[in-house]
Amino acid sequence: MELRQLQYFVKVAKKEHVTQAAEELHVAQSAVSRQIHQLEQELGVDLFMQKGRNLHLTAVGQLFCSRVETILKDLDRAVNEVHEFIDPEQGEIRLGFPHSLGVHVIPSVVAEFRKLYPNVKFRFKQGMYPTLIRDVVSAEVDLAFISPFPENHNQVAGNVVLTEDLVAILPPGHPLANEQSIKLNQLKDDKFILFSKGYSLRPIVWHACLEAGFTPKIAFEGEETDTIRGLVAAGMGVSLLPEVALFQSFTLQPARVRISTPKVTRTIGLIHRADDKLPLVAQSFRIFLLEYFGLQPDTPPS
Template sequence: MELRQLYYFVKVAKKEHVTQAAEELHVAQSAVSRQIHQLEEELGVKLFVQKGRNLQLTPVGQLFLKRAEAILADLERAVIEIQEFMDPEKGEVRLGFPHSLGISLIPQVVASFRKQHPNVKFRFKQGMFPSLIRDLVKGEIDLAFISPFPREHEQVCGEVLLTEELYAILPPGHELSNRHSIELIELKDETFVLFSEGYSLRPIVYEACQEAGFEPKIGFEGEETDTIRGLVAAGMGVSLLPEMALFYSGTLQPVKVRISAPSVTRTIGLIHRKNEKLPLVAKVFHSFLLRYFLDYNAKREQ
């Protein structure tokens, strides 16, 4: 079965007339008749019956028309997607990122990019470290912000975009909340509110506490920065969060205090599949991000 036969069949079905279909297709009437005949022979059924001077679909022809139209529609969409894939001004960026970056960073970056490339679309996928790696390797996304940055990986590679400081967050009125900075060891007797297993910030906080000389007592767990902040603000414990996760508003909020020792940071990187070319639109976005964070880090150091 040839694609041309499907085109001819659908056109004849719509026009109910071989001559009119041939005129719209800009081919000879005999060519259309021949392709329809070959299609019927291959399928082993009659798709049309003569009704006066017109052709009418048989019941099986009506069934086949629905499938043929769906096939041609899918093909048309595929062609459009390929054209968008090859056009950096019309394509779609498939981007993954952890929840903590979705509060302010991702909206800011995307808004800034779309000022220069207003026709580019985005498809977002949030996830934890393992799922972002998996989605990238499977080809479900093209680029991913990730933390911590995977220094060595067989299937993905990328660049560190920035290193971000983590702050202690304390309930309002906590005895240390009026301090400019504290040492992490000062929280050794506190109950900690941490991210659940699988979230990248959990081992960062846990390892920092161990470096400070104690095992954190975990009282509550959450899966979003909003939850962690809310539980701490409600007096359920203390925690550590990156500065980027502390842009918030509302009446009930924790107090952030800088940690003087040990230094607690997280790396944020941008990764893509190793040894594979990015789609043009993703490549343009990738280049934009490298320039964006070069300026971003320069401003932070001023």
């Protein structure tokens, strides 16, 4: 059994098509088919079954694929560890984060880190809360910023690195747009623009409104801070966003007003797999981040 066979097998399993797999692998279709055939002969089982134009994994193929993916990930990590042993400043950091941090926080911390380690590469992956947890647990990423911080999760560990206020954003012509601060219940008659279900900011805003004594009336739902900010600026409703999501300057800007009651905040955490040793370069980045946010670096995870 050869490494190439396993790599081709996983690619075909993901694409469900030999031709598409061959195109991504930059090899001939016949080469992929031959390697898959040899692998099936060696194992003595059919790994795929034909369904229309696509190939689907058989039951034993699914079992084999899950094991092979783990093996290939471990192999990739082993190769990276060798490279880092030779030169830890030449490694790659796989970092996950929510969309709202992509405007200012991620570019800022990465730029500062690369001043110290200019040859380190980054692979970024954006996602919602459950996706980021899954990516950390499955070793798709080494580290992830996440909000809110998961206080009780036995498969991830980490630190709260930042607690930030959410502010009200209002159309420029809103009667409260020029106030220094407001109580959240002053917006009880307004239509709200919220994140779609599954985004961590949605329940934060929803529960803050309930705490203020009203249920928000939803006018629109969105999946990006830019969309929500733009809709508010266009007069379609009001919303609450973290200040970090309001750094960019656009022609159409909403007014931002602080909320005095109740205090609405979110925690941002930096997480990694529990009971798992980080690659050297990722551990260096983790220590840098803790110091960047004013925290004392603790004992590295082992």
